[in-house]
Amino acid sequence: MSGPLTRRRTAELPEHPDFLWRKPQLKKSYDVIIIGAGGHGLATAYYLAKNFGITNVAVLEKGWLAGGNMARNTTIIRSNYLWDESAGIYEHSLKLWENLEEEVGYEMFFSQRGVMTLAHSVGDVRGKQRNFYANKVNSIDTEWLTPEEAKKVAPILNISDTIRYPIMGATYQARGGIAKHDWVAWGYAKAADDMGVDLIQGCEVTGIKVDNGKVQGVETNLGFIAANKVALAAAGHTSTLTQMAGFRVPLQSRTLQALVSELLEQVLDTVIMSGAVHVYVSQAHKGELVMGAGTDAFNSYTQRGGVHVIEHQLAAACELFPIFSRAHLLRTWGGVVDIAPDASPILGLTPVENLYINSGWGTGGFKATPGSGWVYADTIANNAPHALAKNYSLKRFTTGHLIDEHGAAGVAH
Amino acid sequence: MLSINCPWCGARDETEFHYGSQAHVAYPENPETLSDEAWAHYIFFRDNPKGWFQERWVHTAGCRRWFNVWRNTVSHQFGPSYKPFTPAPARP
Amino acid sequence: MVNLSQFKVSPLKGQSFGNLETVSIKEIAFVESCDLRVEPNSPVAKKVEKVLALNLPQLVGGSAKGKVTALTLGPDWWLLVDANASLVEEIRQSTMGEFISLVDVSAQRTCLEVSGEFAKTVLQHAWEQDLDEVAFGINACSQGLMARCPTIIHRTDEKTYRLYVRSSFAEHLYKFLVDAATEYVK
């Protein structure tokens, strides 16, 4: 196994650029309207402009730019998913991450500090081993660590075999890591704006106009905007939008919670996930512990979740990392994610011509940002699903060809 | 931590319940006669509204009964709970 | 007849902790109990009530005492505490062929008795539901999760609560309650 990766520890972040984006004049019509200026929407706009020269694009955002899940996630990046389809798109994404800062020209704190996923029982080991071998055959970097090796990567791990759910092994993806969410969104936004994409904040879509099965544009609080093509990129709110266009999607919106501690001296150089005891944690650049909790079990658009989920998670964290027992919980929050029955995304065409869907990323949306944007832009530009998205169609729910990522893959973060 | 009103036991913590998604989705009468699309809609497609929603919960750790309830997915406010196969109360 | 009790071992082996002046936690081993499922108010329910010499309380959370103590766990579900085999057989005989379910669950749960001045206080460390007099008077019962263990609680007098916990969870619940009681036991 390789050792822990070089970290960049800066309590103080470098400064954002002096200029980020224009406040553009809204046009009457666009070639492409993207609904949702989150990470995926912004990345899609960027790749439409960059890869296809399509710049007559508006990204409509009902609130403030990247203020949805992009502002709320735990920023874990990895590609070690179980199924070939997932491996394909997440690995494509990871490869894009690896050059993204340079390409976009914006610091994003992309840090390949490794992602370790713990296994806590014989069955858990079996599942994680399958994941490990699946990654191997898909040429995705992965290592299998014994508990002792895991402790070398993260010395604060409790690998005692007397704890309630002892650590029995771990997978480790050295190329995995974290990035800084706001910086990623702003990087894409600035780059898209530079190429002429209009970023329209405070613009809420209230209707999608469809004539003869073909999309014509969107109704908004700022009036009707015509468009040749409309692309949905509004995680959590997708089903509300598809309803406007007259079709249903098998998505449920759930609250996914996360939390941070106060700033702490560096104790953890890697990302650690444990599905079995519901912990995933990294220590961000400034020093705070960033942890994700589970999704609440019921539909919600409130961006607030149950405190019992947080308590359960902190209890598990104290078990795995005794040193965390004195850390302070500083802030908790929730994001609204949409989840498909197989915990995999829905990306591609829809029953409405020239209307496209990108949704259902559940808890995996952040890490997919570049890959999803790339593939989605391609799908929109060519009006045909990109090769990496062909199995992510809505049709799979009819044929039964599901891509079930919540079974053996364990926690889907 | 929601407090959910079980029609039999009264208000209890969310942790005593399991969620059952949209209410009033009946098992199709003759599944064999359904198209694949219609069957897929029965298995996988559920409403996901912003606002008031008729949904199912089961009081797993208590009386183990399924029931329906109005809940607002934007405010977490609850409307009335009601027993299965009883007429649904009006939207709050 | 073989005396079968010599072969029995209870989940907590009769352990106890604390004292009656502050709080005491002890296992009451081998309480005979039976799950009764029957349509309330039905003719067959009446037959059961006759055998038991009590009216089955209809409201979930109620209890009644006759030849057994009946705890109402659901709208058609009672736990009959102290239901010995011959009594259960008597119900069975009198309801033969009817829609009723009688299931011996004596070993399914074990009984812990928590009593004393701080009994309620200690239990509220583990039990979310309201145990105050206004909500949970003497003879009230309820089913829920106590320290994440499936548990039925029955208040038998002013300062005494009986817990019926799934046997496989008994040791966890006992340890949890002992830990919670530590600062109250003088």
Next chain:
Amino acid sequence: MTKVNFEFDSKMYSGTKGEPLVVALLKNGIKTVTDSTYLSRPRGVMALGAEEPCALVQIDSGSGEPMVPATQVELVEGLAARGLAGIGDLPNVSDDARYDKANRHVEVLIIGSGVAGLKAAQIAVSKNQRVMLIDDAPRVGGYFVAKNNEIDPELLAVLDSPNLLHLQRTTAIGLYDQGYVVAIERRTDHLSANYDPKVARIRTWHIRAKEIILATGAFQRFLVFPNNDRPGIMLSHAAATYIDKYQVQIFKKAVVVTVDDQGYEDALRLHKNSIQVQAIVDVRSNAVGALVDEVKKAGIEIIFDASVTNTQADEKGELAQVAISKVDLTGKVLSAVKEISCDLLAVSGGWTPTVHLATFIGVKPKWVKEKAAFVLQDLPKGLSAVGSVAGDLGETENTPASFFGVLPEGELATVSFIDLQRDATVRDLKRATGAGLTSIEHIKRYTTIGTSHDQGKTSGTTTIGLLSQLISKELEEIGTLNFRPPYIPVLFSALAGRDRGELSDPIRTTPIHAWHLDAKAPFEDVGQWKRPWYFPQNKEELHQAVARECKAAREGVAVMDASTLGKIDIQGPDAAEFLDRIYTNMFSTLKINHSRYGLMCGVDGMVFDDGVTTRLGENHFLMTTTTGGAAKVLDWLEEWLQTEWPELKVYCSSVTEHWSTVAIVGPKSRALMKKLAPDLDVSNENFGFMTNQYAAVAQVPARIARISFSGELAYEINVEGFFGLHIWNAVMDAGKEFGITPYGTETMHVLRAEKGFVIVGQETDGTQTPQDLGMDWIVSKKKEFIGKRSFIRSDTSRDGRHQLVGLLPKDKLKLLPEGSYLVAKDSKQAIADSNHIGYITSSYHSAALSQTFALALVADGRNRVGQNAIVPLFDEQVEVVITEPIFYDKENTRRDG
């Protein structure tokens, strides 16, 4: 007044027990508590309570705790603390103090025991309802007491009400839906520097209230101007309290800068304590009234239309002088007035009502200009506010100004602090707006304002206000205060509570567990159950023990504790019909006292659980489920009964723990069974496979079932849970002469895999149909059952799906890793194409086969039987042959003995 010794920054000091650490530090002449996080500027105490943005300390005594505001620490003997520059230091030893949780239901919860809270409590208590009153501070009274007032004893008497639970040092950290509040009670730190191992140090209260009354008060705001962060600059109310109430005597000369009448009140308190108040600098144009008159009478100069616009420090970096200029309300500096040397600058920037808890559930506070404050309005049912949080900020004769500071250019902007913890300044704010940002959320993220340990308590309103000054927009257009729980930082261990160590999650055990412990068996976690994994003898490794255990089961007799299997008692006239609908195969044809293996699917047609179900009577069945699936299967059965088929007369009851099951397995099990139950006819003729008999076993009544999960002759002895250990011991005793061998889950897995029996959750992952598992034989064509429709979907019915097969490595000793993948042939090319054909679900050494073997799910597997394939392990390539998924005793000759 008890004198105590404490340590600060490695030096010993003394102070008065119970006083805030900041007071003790000030009294010892320590104005600089720490350095700032990024710029290393000296910082002292600014505020009075939880809102303190500067004076952070790390506690090294007792349990130890990083990053606590020194305003919140009560002095005790032996306290050890050090100044902390905003980055906490986690002690690398586990925190052994106790933490617990308590639940409480009340009709009324009042948060805040200031005068408003006490009055609310008085009303609530008089209605004879259950009331709870909690407050953050050590003592009641809030700001009223901080101002050195005495509370009316009649009001205080409310605290003795029997229907009131009153807790100080208890902070509401979260307010959630349906009247739910989580509060943290600090119970021991104020008693001793060392923790009492018996007493819970922090108690987390989970409170359900029908009505919640917020009486949380308000914070005073500071003002922004160059060098506004020096030790010696304090909120006026804090300064007055430390000096007037706590008698801190280290300050001599003060200046007060104010936007409201509070500054005048506090100036008079300083004056009363012999501080020379040299000026009140008031940003307003005029102020009149009794307070102003009194100030004038005291000879204090008032400078209107002005603010402090810079400060100078002494050699220690502490305040030495302030510069005063005329300013306008947009923060523009007009002309210099004068400079005054002083060691205290008391700042009164207006009040911020403590609205946090209400915003947690989505309430949007509204800016009220006449009060210069965000105030709670439109509260949901069950939530109300009293006192200053409701905007009752006291009657003042002059309206406060909506002024938040000066907005200098250049170098001065870089030392005009908005968020003191983050060292975020006016320069940062201006850069943000210059970059095109208009949303307050973007500005916070661009500047990091509001993200430090105080979560914007002091900087929130100020940022919105300064932005309003900067871009000349009304405050309400810019945004409102929006906070997230918890209200104050909370220890992880406090929220973990008692769920740590061995109590972190319930451990489920069988009645035989004690024996397994004595035998030193390693355990396998299956859900919450602890199951013996194997029973090592003489320091055997897993595979050695398993080989021995398997051999015993195949050649002699072995025994296993099968008590964890889920068991559901199913009764009613429609029980058989019900099972026909649930299982893919038929149960209505099952004879009484016979057992049948069944498979159930979800509506999607994928295998969901399996087990053996026994017909105990015409209308009575006993279903077994997988160990991990018991709860979800019972849920599943009841869901269908209650929500789809209410016409079916069936009751289900969980009896998992009621029955303890001991399985005896192997050719010698019949002899052992005979010995254990002398009255039982154990012959195959009278006790056939998949039938049940009742008999006394070791004198205890039992149901014995001829069920085999190993292919061997086997009996499962089912007894009431109480008898489980007795039966196990009896089996071990009686089995001695047959060489009885206990075995665990691993051996069970090997034995079943040799026979090709699947384990749901191992051979399946939620994407297998019964047909995929080669179990077409169990899928009834005659009847409808759950999931049947899904089998004819295009993907589910297509050829070439992954199907269960066996694998035999060419190298008979090579154990294939479970989870590894197969490729058809040329593995390099196959890998390059990502062209795997399947993966291994189970893999074992087989004592019976004298070689290793595996089960796998392989695309079009059944048509590949007989073909070779490769398992690429990257350092080697293992050749295997694909076989039928059954390796041992294909003809089932062994199960009858």
